[in-house]
Structures are given as C-alpha cells and as structure tokens.
Amino acid sequence: MSEQKAQVKRISAAKTMKKIMAEHFHRVDEASRDPGKKVAWCTSVGPAELLQGFGFEVYYPENHAAMLGATRKATDYIPYANAAGYSPDICSYLTADVGAYLQGYTPLQDAYGIQSVPKPDVLVYNTNQCRDVQDWFMWYGRHWNVPCLGIETHRNVGPVSEAHVDSITRQLQHLAEQLEPIAGHKLDMDLFRQSVGLSRRCSELWEQVLLTGSARPSALTFFDGTIHMGPAVVLRGLPVAVEYYQQLLAELQQRVESGEGAIEGERHRLYWEGMPVWGRLRALGELFLSLRTCVVASTYCNSWIFNQLDPDDPFRSMARAYTELFIVRSDPVKEDYIADMCQRYQVDGIVYHDAKTCPNNTNSRYAMPQRLEQRTGKPYLILSGDLNDLRCWSDEQARTSIEAFVEQLEQG
Amino acid sequence: MSFFAGVDVGSSAAKAVVIDDQARELGRGLSPSGADLSGSARRCFAAACRQAGIAEAEVERIVACGFGRDNVDFAHQRRTEIDCHARGAYHHLPRAITVVDIGGQDNKVIRIDENGRRLNFTMNRKCAAGTGAFLEEVALRLKVPLDKLAELAGQATDPSVRIGSFCTVFAMTEILSRIRAGVRVEDLARAALESVARRVLEVQSISGQVVATGGVMAHQPLMREILSQQLQAEVFVPPHAQYVGALGAALVGRR
Numbered sequence: 164m165s166e167q168k169a170q171v172k173r174i175s176a177a178k179t180m181k182k183i184m185a186e187h188f189h190r191v192d193e194a195s196r197d198p199g200k201k202v203a204w205c206t207s208v209g210p211a212e213l214l215q216g217f218g219f220e221v222y223y224p225e226n227h228a229a230m231l232g233a234t235r236k237a238t239d240y241i242p243y244a245n246a247a248g249y250s251p252d253i254c255s256y257l258t259a260d261v262g263a264y265l266q267g268y269t270p271l272q273d274a275y276g277i278q279s280v281p282k283p284d285v286l287v288y289n290t291n292q293c294r295d296v297q298d299w300f301m302w303y304g305r306h307w308n309v310p311c312l313g314i315e316t317h318r319n320v321g322p323v324s325e326a327h328v329d330s331i332t333r334q335l336q337h338l339a340e341q342l343e344p345i346a347g348h349k350l351d352m353d354l355f356r357q358s359v360g361l362s363r364r365c366s367e368l369w370e371q372v373l374l375t376g377s378a379r380p381s382a383l384t385f386f387d388g389t390i391h392m393g394p395a396v397v398l399r400g401l402p403v404a405v406e407y408y409q410q411l412l413a414e415l416q417q418r419v420e421s422g423e424g425a426i427e428g429e430r431h432r433l434y435w436e437g438m439p440v441w442g443r444l445r446a447l448g449e450l451f452l453s454l455r456t457c458v459v460a461s462t463y464c465n466s467w468i469f470n471q472l473d474p475d476d477p478f479r480s481m482a483r484a485y486t487e488l489f490i491v492r493s494d495p496v497k498e499d500y501i502a503d504m505c506q507r508y509q510v511d512g513i514v515y516h517d518a519k520t521c522p523n524n525t526n527s528r529y530a531m532p533q534r535l536e537q538r539t540g541k542p543y544l545i546l547s548g549d550l551n552d553l554r555c556w557s558d559e560q561a562r563t564s565i566e567a568f569v570e571q572l573e574q575g
Numbered sequence: 576m577s578f579f580a581g582v583d584v585g586s587s588a589a590k591a592v593v594i595d596d597q598a599r600e601l602g603r604g605l606s607p608s609g610a611d612l613s614g615s616a617r618r619c620f621a622a623a624c625r626q627a628g629i630a631e632a633e634v635e636r637i638v639a640c641g642f643g644r645d646n647v648d649f650a651h652q653r654r655t656e657i658d659c660h661a662r663g664a665y666h667h668l669p670r671a672i673t674v675v676d677i678g679g680q681d682n683k684v685i686r687i688d689e690n691g692r693r694l695n696f697t698m699n700r701k702c703a704a705g706t707g708a709f710l711e712e713v714a715l716r717l718k719v720p721l722d723k724l725a726e727l728a729g730q731a732t733d734p735s736v737r738i739g740s741f742c743t744v745f746a747m748t749e750i751l752s753r754i755r756a757g758v759r760v761e762d763l764a765r766a767a768l769e770s771v772a773r774r775v776l777e778v779q780s781i782s783g784q785v786v787a788t789g790g791v792m793a794h795q796p797l798m799r800e801i802l803s804q805q806l807q808a809e810v811f812v813p814p815h816a817q818y819v820g821a822l823g824a825a826l827v828g829r830r
Binding site (some may be wrong): 542 | 601642656657658676681693694696697
C-alpha cells in the first residue's frame with residue numbers, strides 16, 4: 164500500500180539512553196558482587212523510591228523480561244518454565260524470565276557482557292501490576308532463600324478514597340520497617356525525599372516527551388516510546404533519568420517546532436491500548452510507517468507518569484500515585500481516561516492488544532471497545548497476541564487486520 | 576472497452592475474476608494455492624482471461640488480495656481481502672449488510688452501511704475452528720470427499736448431535752468417540768457444519784441481512800440454511816460465492 168518505502172526516523176538521544184542503561188546494569192551487577200552493597204529487585208511500578216532511600220541498587224525483572232521479548236528470545240525459554248509448572252496461560256514475562264534463568268541465559272550477556280542477573284538481598288513487589296509479579300518474585304525468593312516482601316494493592320478502584328491511600332501508606336510504612344534489618348540501617352529520609360522528588364521530575368519530563376505525540380504531525384510513535392521509556396522505568400528516582408529526559412524532550416520539541424513528524428506524510432493517528440508485542444516492535448513500527456499511520460499515544464507509555472509524587476509527603480504521595488494508576492482502576496475510570504486521551508491526541512481510532520497472558524493489561528475482554536466506540540465514535544481494532552509469547556501471535560493475521568483497519572479509516 | 580481483474584490468493588485456492596468497465600463478470604479462474612502462490616495466481620488469472628475471451632495484456636488494471644497478495648507479482652495494486660469481500664458482497668446486494676466470509680483458514684464478519692461504507696470487521700482468533708480447514712479435517716476423519724459433506728449432512732435425522740469442542744483436534748477426538756458410540760455419520764456431518772456456523776456466531780453480534788461468501792459457502796450448499804438458523808437472520812449467498820473477494824478486487828481496479 165505504500166507508494167515508496169519510508170524510513171524509520173532515528174532519535175539522536177538514543178545513544179545517551181544506551182549508555183545510561185548500560186551503566187545501570189553494570190552498577191547493579193557490581194553491587195551484587197560487592198559484599199558492602201545491597202541489591203533489591205523491584206516490580207516496575209513498585210516502591211523503588213523507598214528502596215533508593217535505603218541505598219539499595221534497584222533491579223527490575225519486568226524490564227529484563229521485556230528485553231527477552233524484544234530480542235525474540237522469550238519464546239525459546241517460556242517452555243522451560245511451563246515444564247516447571249508455570250502455565251503457558253500465565254504472565255509470559257514470568258515464564259520467559261524464569262525459563263531463561265533455569266537455562267542459564269540472560270540478554271544482559273549479549274548486550275553488556277554481564278553473565279547473570281544480579282542476586283538480590285530482597286525482592287519487593289507491588290501487586291498493582293498483577294498477582295503474577297508476586298508469584299514470580301516468590302520463585303526467586305525460594306530459589307535464593309532471600310526475603311520477598313510486598314504491597315498488596317486495591318483493584319477495580321473507582322474514585323480513589325482516603326481509605327485506599329491510608330491502607331497503602333500503612334503498607335509502605337510497614338515495608339520500611341521490614342527493610343531496615345535487610346539494609347542494616349534506618350531509612351535515610353533525606354535520600355528518600357530526594358528520590359521521590361527526582362521521580363516526580365522524571366515523570367513530569369516523561370509526560371512532556373509523550374505530549375509531543377499530540378502535535379500534528381506527531382513527533383514520536385508508540386514504538387519510539389516503548390524504547391525510550393526505559394529510563395523512566397529503571398532509573399526513576401535518580402538524577403540521570405532527569406538529565407536524559409531533558410535531552411530527549413529538547414530533541415522532540417525541536418521536531419515539533421520545525422513541523423517534523425516521526426512519520427513522513429502522517430495520514431492517520433491511532434491510540435494503542437495494551438501491552439507492546441515486544442518481539443514485533445520493529446516489524447509493527449515499519450508496518451504502520453508504510454501505511455503512513457502514526458500510533459501517537461498509548462496507555463502503556465503513560466503508565467509511568469506519577470505526578471502525585473511529593474517529596475514533602477513521600478509515603479502518602481507514593482501510595483496515592485501507585486493507587487491512581489490506570490491498571491488498578493475500574494472500567495468506567497479507564498474509559499474516561501482513554502476517551503480523554505483520544506481527544507487530547509486527536510486520534511482516528513484505537514488499537515487494542517489482547518495479550519493472551521496479560522489479562523490485567525488487556526482491556527478488550529469486557530466490551531470496552533464497543534462501549535468506547537459508541538461514546539467517542541472512534542473505530543477500533545483488536546489484535547490477538549501477547550507481550551512475549553510469539554506462539555500467540557500471527558504475523559499474517561495481524562498485518563491483514565492492521566491494513567484493513569487503515570483501509571477503513573481511509574474511507575473517511 | 577476496458578478490462579479489470581482481481582486475484583484473490585487464499586490459503587486453499589487462488590481465484591481470479593475479469594470484469595469490464597460496466598462491472599460485468601466476464602471470466603473466472605481457480606487454481607489450488609499449493610506451495611507456489613505466484614504460479615497459482617498466474618494460472619487462475621490466465622484461466623479467467625481465457626474464459627473472458629481476452630488476452631492477458633488487455634487487462635488494464637489487476638488488483639491482488641488474500642494472504643498471498645504479495646506473491647501476485649503482476650498486480651498493480653494490493654488490498655486486503657476484508658476490503659475486497661466487502662466490495663464484492665455489496666456489489667451483489669447494494670444495501671446495509673453483514674458479510675460473513677468463511678474461508679479455508681479464517682473467517683471474517685464485516686459490517687457495511689447502505690452506502691457500501693465499511694463500519695467494522697472482525698476476524699476469527701488464531702484457530703482453525705469455524706473455517707474450511709476444520710471441515711477438511713472432519714471429511715478426512717469421516718472418510719468422505721469434502722464436497723460430499725453437505726450431501727451427507729442433508730440426510731441427518733438427529734438434531735441433538737453436537738460437536739462441543741473449540742479445538743479442531745479435540746473435535747476430531749469427539750467425533751471418533753461418537754462414532755464408537757454408534758452415532759450416525761450423517762448426523763456428525765451436520766453437527767460439523769453447525770459447529771462452523773456457531774463459531775461465526777461468536778465472532779460478532781450479527782443482525783439484519785447477511786451475505787455469506789467464501790469457499791465453504793460455495794461447496795457446502797446446506798451451510799446457507801444452517802447459517803440462517805444459527806444466526807436467526809436471512810442469509811444470501813451470491814452466485815460464485817468463492818469468487819466474491821476476487822470480484823471485489825477487480826472492482827477496486829475499475830474505480
């Protein structure tokens with residue numbers, strides 16, 4: 164359908180990102196081998212700032228699992244976790260990560276020459292992502308005989324009440340007490356406040372980065388966003404993430420000012436709801452590019468915006484930030500959010516990714532697409548697939564569906 | 576006079592239709608898809624031109640669709656089979672319709688408004704249930720030629736016989752256990768066709784006038800009646816139902 168092959172536009176800041184991500188992994192790797200330092204594993208929207216307040220080096224297994232997906236290794240290792248009793252129907256981050264560990268593989272070997280994931284002193288989860296993260300961390304907890312602690316979140320939250328925030332605040336405070344003996348010292352409140360402040364700043368800049376997608380033409384695509392969100396996930400709370408997003412934002416604002424789009428000749432704009440298909444980021448990016456269609460915004464990339472964080476009230480603001488998250492909210496709240504995003508980013512349609520092993524990040528199974536189409540008038544497409552398990556993905560069916568959807572948009 | 580062609584390279588067969596500038600169908604050709612999709616496309620196109628009584632070079636514009644559309648190296652343009660089935664069906668019945676296409680390895684439900692504008696579409700999930708591939712497997716297990724399945728189903732007498740499984744392989748196990756239990760082959764054949772119709776029913780809410788297309792509709796005449804019962808809707812099967820996608824592609828070329 165493309166008249167001539169369009170080129171993927173590179174973002175120059177990517178070089179910096181590669182460097183700071185490499186430094187992060189080496190820092191955590193070295194800490195895991197240094198008896199004087201402590202390593203904590205943390206879920207992607209777990210209490211990272213609190214861990215930083217204790218001086219832990221923080222490692223994020225979900226990021227590691229996404230690397231397994233993006234390097235197309237996940238599907239090779241998932242069966243080993245299945246054979247160990249972890250069903251192919253549960254989180255393919257968990258199964259890919261555990262399967263790779265069982266086989267002695269990590270993508271950190273190829274990317275950074277790091278031989279193994281860092282052995283933790285503690286594993287800390289927040290079930291705001293799902294229950295699977297808890298099962299996942301408990302597997303490693305048993306394997307290494309290290310403590311596995313966590314926050315049990317609320318789900319299907321409508322309006323966030325003070326009762327919700329109170330209960331999560333108390334859990335965070337209790338967690339801090341549990342972490343003291345592991346860290347070997349009390350929480351450094353100054354360091355904690357600093358981390359919360361830096362996380363907040365990182366979050367504000369990341370939001371500004373994503374908002375360059377609302378320009379016409381959009382300055383970035385969802386596929387760019389999934390790569391460049393790395394520092395917002397694994398380096399939030401640290402100065403380096405703030406510096407990185409300042410650089411990235413300047414580059415993208417330059418694009419907006421000069422009217423340069425991420426996709427030359429942008430014809431259609433879409434919203435992506437659900438997880439990325441990590442093993443097909445490039446292929447999907449190129450397909451949408453060939454159709455002159457820009458996926459300008461997503462729930463996923465926006466899930467690392469925590470503007471409620473407040474260094475003056477670190478526990479309570481963390482509790483609020485991690486309870487106001489999209490993923491733990493009720494369908495009416497989610498629908499309001501998506502409808503608002505569609506308007507803000509001026510999208511022509513919504514693509515829902517039904518990720519087989521990730522029900523918590525799949526919002527197409529309870530008729531939300533139909534309700535939102537009726538409410539917003541925006542057509543939708545549902546892609547069946549998965550975040551990591553490419554056995555659940557059909558390239559041909561996805562391509563035909565996406566092309567047919569764009570043909571439908573072209574009718575006007 | 577100008578001529579246009581559509582070539583629909585599906586998973587089971589490649590189909591071609593040649594039309595003139597009045598959208599009259601002049602020729603059709605079919606070739607099993609096999610492993611050489613490009614060759615199959617050429618053969619069905621050549622056959623359609625022969626039937627139309629024109630030379631291949633006289634065709635002004637060729638549009639390819641279907642999963643093998645990229646293999647039609649002589650096409651001027653490519654569209655999805657979803658677009659082409661919608662256009663072909665609307666050509667036969669120009670009003671608000673729901674197109675149900677049951678193909679070899681997938682099925683689609685496409686809603687079209689009274690102006691021929693596509694409102695939405697849904698494809699089956701990645702599963703052979705509800706497609707021609709399921710019926711091929713059933714025919715193989717029942718040891719009847721595929722094109723005799725509907726004839727056999729027409730002799731069914733026990734409407735309570737059902738195939739319950741989602742999975743094609745599990746459905747075969749179910750069929751074999753029913754045979755062992757003494758269930759008549761005729762009743763199982765009908766149950767298989769009903770199972771296909773039920774899978775379509777699950778794809779999307781369907782109401783109003785239905786136009787059913789694709790190889791399964793062309794080869795299993797009883798399917799129209801079964802689909803109509805299951806969907807509780809009037810089902811129109813256009814002539815040469817297997818060629819509706821190719822016709823739609825030719826119509827794209829004529830625009």
